[in-house]
Amino acid sequence: MSGCVTVQLSSLNRADTPQLHLLPCEIEHDGSAEVSGFFTPAVKEHKGEKSVSFRGRGLRGQEVSCPHGYTGVVLNELQRPSSDEEDRIVKVSSVFHNFTYWNLETPPTSDDRIMMAMVWPKLADVIHAPVEG
Amino acid sequence: MDLSAFEADNSVSCRLTSPVPDACRTEDCCLGIDEAGRGPVLGPMVYGICFCPVSKKEELKNLNVADSKTLTEAERENLFLKLDKAKSFVGWALQVLSPNTISTNMLQRVKYNLNALSHDAAIGLVQYALDCGVQLKEVFVDTVGPAEKYEEKLSKRFPGVKVTVRPKADSLFPVVSAASICAKVARDHAVKGWTFAEDLGEVDTDYGSGYPNDPKTKSWLLKYLDPVFGYPQFVRFSWSTAQTLLDSKAFAVHWDDDEEDGEKGAARQKNTSMLSYFSHSKPKGHSPTHKTHRFFTERRLQNVDTF
Amino acid sequence: MTTKKTRSVPPSNDSWVVIAADSALESTKTHDSEPTFVKLRNPATGTASQYLFSGGDVRVYEMKAFTEDCRSWFIGQTVQRDGKLLYLTPVDPIFLLLPYMQSDGVEGKFQPLQQMVMDEHYPGCMRLLKCTQALDSLRYVTDEKMMDNLKFHRYNHEKTMEWLKKKVWNTVTALRNSDISVGGGVKSTTYVRVKQETLATEEDYLRYAHGLISVYISEELSKDLLKHLQLPEITSPKEVEPPSKKRKLSDKPVEAGEDYTKFNSADFVRKPPKKMTAAQKTLAKVDKTGMKSMSAFFSPKVKQEKK
Numbered sequence: 001m002s003g004c005v006t007v008q009l010s011s012l013n014r015a016d017t018p019q020l021h022l023l024p025c026e027i028e029h030d031g032s033a034e035v036s037g038f039f040t041p042a043v044k045e046h047k048g049e050k051s052v053s054f055r056g057r058g059l060r061g062q063e064v065s066c067p068h069g070y071t072g073v074v075l076n077e078l079q080r081p082s083s084d085e086e087d088r089i090v091k092v093s094s095v096f097h098n099f100t101y102w103n104l105e106t107p108p109t110s111d112d113r114i115m116m117a118m119v120w121p122k123l124a125d126v127i128h129a130p131v132e133g
Numbered sequence: 134m135d136l137s138a139f140e141a142d143n144s145v146s147c148r149l150t151s152p153v154p155d156a157c158r159t160e161d162c163c164l165g166i167d168e169a170g171r172g173p174v175l176g177p178m179v180y181g182i183c184f185c186p187v188s189k190k191e192e193l194k195n196l197n198v199a200d201s202k203t204l205t206e207a208e209r210e211n212l213f214l215k216l217d218k219a220k221s222f223v224g225w226a227l228q229v230l231s232p233n234t235i236s237t238n239m240l241q242r243v244k245y246n247l248n249a250l251s252h253d254a255a256i257g258l259v260q261y262a263l264d265c266g267v268q269l270k271e272v273f274v275d276t277v278g279p280a281e282k283y284e285e286k287l288s289k290r291f292p293g294v295k296v297t298v299r300p301k302a303d304s305l306f307p308v309v310s311a312a313s314i315c316a317k318v319a320r321d322h323a324v325k326g327w328t329f330a331e332d333l334g335e336v337d338t339d340y341g342s343g344y345p346n347d348p349k350t351k352s353w354l355l356k357y358l359d360p361v362f363g364y365p366q367f368v369r370f371s372w373s374t375a376q377t378l379l380d381s382k383a384f385a386v387h388w389d390d391d392e393e394d395g396e397k398g399a400a401r402q403k404n405t406s407m408l409s410y411f412s413h414s415k416p417k418g419h420s421p422t423h424k425t426h427r428f429f430t431e432r433r434l435q436n437v438d439t440f
Numbered sequence: 441m442t443t444k445k446t447r448s449v450p451p452s453n454d455s456w457v458v459i460a461a462d463s464a465l466e467s468t469k470t471h472d473s474e475p476t477f478v479k480l481r482n483p484a485t486g487t488a489s490q491y492l493f494s495g496g497d498v499r500v501y502e503m504k505a506f507t508e509d510c511r512s513w514f515i516g517q518t519v520q521r522d523g524k525l526l527y528l529t530p531v532d533p534i535f536l537l538l539p540y541m542q543s544d545g546v547e548g549k550f551q552p553l554q555q556m557v558m559d560e561h562y563p564g565c566m567r568l569l570k571c572t573q574a575l576d577s578l579r580y581v582t583d584e585k586m587m588d589n590l591k592f593h594r595y596n597h598e599k600t601m602e603w604l605k606k607k608v609w610n611t612v613t614a615l616r617n618s619d620i621s622v623g624g625g626v627k628s629t630t631y632v633r634v635k636q637e638t639l640a641t642e643e644d645y646l647r648y649a650h651g652l653i654s655v656y657i658s659e660e661l662s663k664d665l666l667k668h669l670q671l672p673e674i675t676s677p678k679e680v681e682p683p684s685k686k687r688k689l690s691d692k693p694v695e696a697g698e699d700y701t702k703f704n705s706a707d708f709v710r711k712p713p714k715k716m717t718a719a720q721k722t723l724a725k726v727d728k729t730g731m732k733s734m735s736a737f738f739s740p741k742v743k744q745e746k747k
Contacts, residue, residue, distance in 0.1 A: 056370020
């Protein structure tokens, strides 16, 4: 069958459990970063509200948890086949249960779209639960 | 000088103060304001006030305080000790603006420029002296900007106080010289004893003067540039020296309030829906095959057609 | 000090951040097949969408992407430029099967499933035939007949309507227990956020739920369902919401023709302003000459185009 992407479940056991941060900016880079050198040690926390700066700009953050019954994973494709028709394989490189959501200067609230989006899984569970006759 | 209050968290702004002499609460006082470390791309900027009874002006002068810039570091230390010994009639207070405070304020969505930042620090310190019961009658301020406007602003803000704003006030009025010494000593100490919030291992502390044109400062900035994070919080990101280096040597970073050109800017000018920007599919054209619901659009949730 | 930066074209992704239902990535001892992403025909749009089969193809999940402008991830000690967050949530396979039951040449006839569920463009649809629980539920939307040990199905519109109605009512219940605002776009014009439940009517909930279910069915079914729910069709959602003059980005209702909700709120353009932080309050008090107005802060996305 063409164009399928298979998730290699065996990789799940070897997956690491890193910290995730969703930043309010786009960094034109994919690859290594000294997060534990520059970023994590500078994070301040006060009453569940986090603050830090990145590139001289003030960030305010909050921890966001995966909804009940859901787990966060990072899927990774080691080698993309040259043709579109070939099947692809991704592995689970990381597992997480929460991440830090950062806004530029404004503390995150329940009005933030990410917080609103987090209700989707629970609602999807209801919409797609089997209906009894 | 004890900087431990600032060193406990050097990412924010911090106020350091001497005890207020009793005489300053009962007698008419004069007060000087000066700053240290405005120009450097590294470390904090310090605003300082020094005050004493008008009647003690001569005694202050006899301490031989002079403009801090004309003194060596050792001389400044020495003079600060003298001021400290004169605590029966001389008081001081400092506002240490961390480089992180400077960066984040100057780069804020609504820019908070260095002048406004400095003025607010100065006003805050004068207000502090008043709140402590100092009988302020005269205020002398050193400035690099236009003096008249600033003088008018301060006079309005502090009615009943005679405000004099002068360029080079630090060499004209001993009480301003004294303030400048306090500020400069604090700035020197803060830079020397800088503890990095970051975990950078051994950091080379040969920063030079911190001024952008100092070769030592320049090479330090090159050495500690990180392509993702740029610099530790010790560096003022809002300085063009830092920005220029980052623009050429670090990964580009885009914020939603960047001035932009290209597709996005054009889309905004044309007043088109943000959704058309987000969905990379062809312009909407209201085809009945493209159904969504506001539950999803409000949450920026989209279908995924390719993985 | 924002410099004009042109954004480079992002390379194709090799890494995705996903929040997945636990069951989607459960390993099953009895099935050797691993979870697989497959493109299927989206039952509402008829175009390709990404789905995931797991547990030996007995369960299907859909993928939605949370996408905000200017976002990147830190994942451990790496940067991922693409700041998307993907959701993998369960889909009732009946939704995906219904278009095949109703397709030309099939509707009205008793046929074995294998002959109905065929799609040369989306061969992956064969996997739906393994979704055992869904196949049991097919009796809620089809008439069934056994012949020679083989099950035959025929689409039944009345049954389907009843089945969809139950879906709608289950959704209404879930909405009532959530703080999802289903009312008619009130939020965008009021600064104080009101609890929507007190304002939303029964009809608001019903229409909202109908709109959500409509994302999974054809337009015809959606219209029929509206009638079945005894809700009059709203012909032009544009007339319901008065045009706002304040919004600068777009006053055009999003995908108006396709949205099945009563109001097509455009409030996703911008949130009402938050409380001012201490720094902003200070700022509001100080001299703002040469600085941007507060309104620039309240609509930070809308930058005045320079030049």
